[in-house]
Amino acid sequence: MKLHHDKHFAAYTKKLNAALAAAGLADVVTTEGALRKLLANVGSAGGRGGSAIADPALRAAIRNNGGGVHVNHQLFFRSMTAPGTSPAPSVVLSEAIDGGFGSFDKMRSAFSAAATGLFGSGWVWLAVDTAGGNRMVVTTTANQDVPYAAKAGVVPILGLDVWEHAYYVQYQNRRPEYVEAWWSVVDWPGVEKRYTEAVEENA
Amino acid sequence: MAFALPPLPYAYDALEPYIDSTTVCFLTKHHNTYVTNVNNVLAGENGGSLKGLSLSAIQKEVVSLPDSIKTAVRNSGGGHWNHSFFWSVMGKTGSIAEAPSGDLKSSIESTFGSLDEMQKKFNTAAATRFGSGWAWLSVNADGQLFISSTPNQDNPLMEGIVDQPGTPILGLDVWEHAYYLKYQNRRPEYIASWWKTVDFDVIAKNYTAAKSGGLPAFDTPLA
Numbered sequence: 001m002k003l004h005h006d007k008h009f010a011a012y013t014k015k016l017n018a019a020l021a022a023a024g025l026a027d028v029v030t031t032e033g034a035l036r037k038l039l040a041n042v043g044s045a046g047g048r049g050g051s052a053i054a055d056p057a058l059r060a061a062i063r064n065n066g067g068g069v070h071v072n073h074q075l076f077f078r079s080m081t082a083p084g085t086s087p088a089p090s091v092v093l094s095e096a097i098d099g100g101f102g103s104f105d106k107m108r109s110a111f112s113a114a115a116t117g118l119f120g121s122g123w124v125w126l127a128v129d130t131a132g133g134n135r136m137v138v139t140t141t142a143n144q145d146v147p148y149a150a151k152a153g154v155v156p157i158l159g160l161d162v163w164e165h166a167y168y169v170q171y172q173n174r175r176p177e178y179v180e181a182w183w184s185v186v187d188w189p190g191v192e193k194r195y196t197e198a199v200e201e202n203a
Numbered sequence: 204m205a206f207a208l209p210p211l212p213y214a215y216d217a218l219e220p221y222i223d224s225t226t227v228c229f230l231t232k233h234h235n236t237y238v239t240n241v242n243n244v245l246a247g248e249n250g251g252s253l254k255g256l257s258l259s260a261i262q263k264e265v266v267s268l269p270d271s272i273k274t275a276v277r278n279s280g281g282g283h284w285n286h287s288f289f290w291s292v293m294g295k296t297g298s299i300a301e302a303p304s305g306d307l308k309s310s311i312e313s314t315f316g317s318l319d320e321m322q323k324k325f326n327t328a329a330a331t332r333f334g335s336g337w338a339w340l341s342v343n344a345d346g347q348l349f350i351s352s353t354p355n356q357d358n359p360l361m362e363g364i365v366d367q368p369g370t371p372i373l374g375l376d377v378w379e380h381a382y383y384l385k386y387q388n389r390r391p392e393y394i395a396s397w398w399k400t401v402d403f404d405v406i407a408k409n410y411t412a413a414k415s416g417g418l419p420a421f422d423t424p425l426a
Contacts, residue, residue, distance in 0.1 A: 007388045064333050119278050120355040121334035121379075143334035163334075164379035165388065172229050173236070173380065 008165055009073045012065045012144075019061035023053050032074070039066050039146050064144050071146045072123055075159045075194075081187035093192040096128075100136030108183065110138045111160075115179045118162050126158040128195055130202035153202070157194035158186065204254050205242040205426040208235045209287050212422075217295040221396040223385045230286065233380055237282030237356070242426070244275045258284050258423040259360060266363030277364065281356035283423075285337060285374065288358075291421035292373055292405050299402035307407040314348045321350070322398065325375075328352040329394045335378040340406075341369035342413035352377075360418075370418060372409035373401065 020026045029035050042053065042063045053059050089097065094104060101107035107126070115124040122142045129135045131153030139147050139154060147154040160182060167178035211231060216224040244250050249272045253261055262284055265277045293299075303311055303318060315321035321340070329338035332352040339351050341359045351359060351367040362368040375397060382393035409419040 003387055011388065060333075120336075165383060168380060168383040169387075172384075173232050 003169065004073075004161075004166060005077065009077075012073065015061065016065035019058060019065055023055075023058050023062065025053075035066055036071060036146075036148075038062065039071060040148050040152065042066070042149070063149070071156070072144055072159060072161070075156055076123075076161050078190055079158050079187055080182075080185040081190075083184045086185075086187045087189065089188045090192050093188065093195060096134075096136050096195060101138075107136070107138065112176075112179050112183075114138050114140050115160055115162050116176045121163040124160045124162060125154075125156040126191070127154045127156045128198040128202075129154050130198055134199050134202065155194075155198040155201075157198060158191045204245055206238050206245075206258065206283060207424045207426040208238045209290070209422040209424055212290055213295055218293055218400045221399045222293075222381075226381065226384050229380060229384070230376075233378075234283070234286040237279045237286065240275065240279035241283050244272050244279065247272070258287070259418045262358060262360035263362055265361050277361065278356050281358055281361065284360070285356055285358055285376070287421055287423055288371065288374055288419060289376055291419065292402060292409075293397075293400040294402040294405075296399065299400070300404040300407075301399070301401075303403040303407060305407065307403065307410045310348055310410070321348075324350050325373075326391070326394050329375050329377050330391050332377050338375045338377060339369075339371045340373040341367075341371045342410065343367070343369040346414050348372075348410075370409075370413035372413055372419060373406050 017026070020029055025038070029038055039062070042059045053062065089104065097104050097107050101110060111124060111126060118124060118140050120142065122140055122145075125139050125141070125147050127137050127139055127147050129137050129151075131151075137154065139151075141147055141150070147156050160179065162175065162179075167175060171178040171181075208231070211227070214224075215227045218224075218227060245253055249269050252268065253264065253276070256264065258280070261276065261280045265273060265280065268276055302308075308318070311318055311321050315324060325338055325340060328350050329352065332338060332354070334354060336352055336354045337356075337358065339353065339359055341349055341351065343349055349367060349369060351365075351369075353359065353361075353365055357365055358374070359365055359367060359369040359371050375394065377390060377394075382390060386393040386396075412418060412420065
């Protein structure tokens with residue numbers, strides 16, 4: 001955790017600030033919302049998205065570091081809490097999960113399977129598809145891409161980092177063990193808060 | 204037909220202090236997973252199209268494979284080739300040629316200016332590969348040396364898949380599992396240290412083979 005936050009997260013933040021400055025956006029992209037909007041437009045590996053930034057190297061720097069720092073790692077760190085301190089998912093959240101997957105266990109299986117099956121570096125997300133009737137979905141992104149760059153309106157509410165740096169010191173090649181253990185630190189009230197915000201913003 | 208995990212050409216600690224023995228040990232576990240997974244494809248439906256092909260030939264075939272097995276072969280077949288190749292280009296200090304000589308040396312100098320310049324370019328490719336991947340020194344179809352990097356377990360033999368196809372003569376694993384235990388996020392430090400394990404005699408042999416249309420020679424035993 002210390003390495004993840006103090007080294008990786010810090011490095012991404014530094015690179016993002018440099019890239020924004022180079023793009024002349026340092027005074028424009030000053031809030032998380034502005035950053036998310038920018039990220040939705042710098043494109044992802046296979047997805048749609050035009051860009052206000054002409055230089056592809058700069059776009060890549062922003063996509064990788066901007067996505068890397070704020071949306072992804074912010075969400076990751078905020079999604080967790082000490083084991084045993086989170087209540088179970090609330091009625092509201094449970095119903096939304098049931099609506100999308102049939103049951104909590106089915107959602108958990110789908111999420112864990114996506115996490116262990118993701119090849120290379122990337123993230124797994126529980127998200128609300130605000131462009132698809134607010135349906136709950138499990139989706140993945142490669143490297144530091146964000147889910148709404150490839151498909152507009154997919155708002156992540158819970159994320160799991162499966163880059164090897166997130167688990168290698170403790171679990172080495174045993175990614176399934178890391179995924180299994182991570183469920184014990186999920187902060188469900190936080191997930192519900194993000195769910196409610198996503199649905200309300202879309203209303 | 205099934206592949207076997209090739210035995211490591213040296214002890215787990217042979218590459219110390221540059222690559223630690225624990226990392227080498229876990230790398231062989233990752234390698235074993237690739238071998239198991241590619242064998243599963245070979246044994247399954249549509250695996251027949253790959254039977255009898257050498258591991259190197261399989262890399263060149265990836266682009267033409269049916270969708271049902273293409274990604275699995277690209278990832279696991281690529282992983283098996285890459286790690287088998289990786290072991291072959293490294294060795295224990297004292298038993299390796301620490302600098303290029305002869306034909307390889309002249310070609311490096313005429314292509315890049317100097318060994319130093321080549322290494323700088325290689326290091327940049329290795330450091331800037333975002334996410335998981337590999338950095339390569341390869342020979343292209345015109346017999347020229349070039350440096351590139353690929354994502355995940357792709358390699359330059361995968362024509363039609365990679366931007367710059369060619370025959371690798373040297374490769375470096377920059378997946379985090381290759382350096383995290385010893386170097387954590389300090390990938391450039393890992394890259395700089397790794398050069399001390401490279402056996403330029405092997406690279407020279409790979410170069411000679413590649414220039415005449417051949418492939419690097421390393422052990423790919425069958426089960």
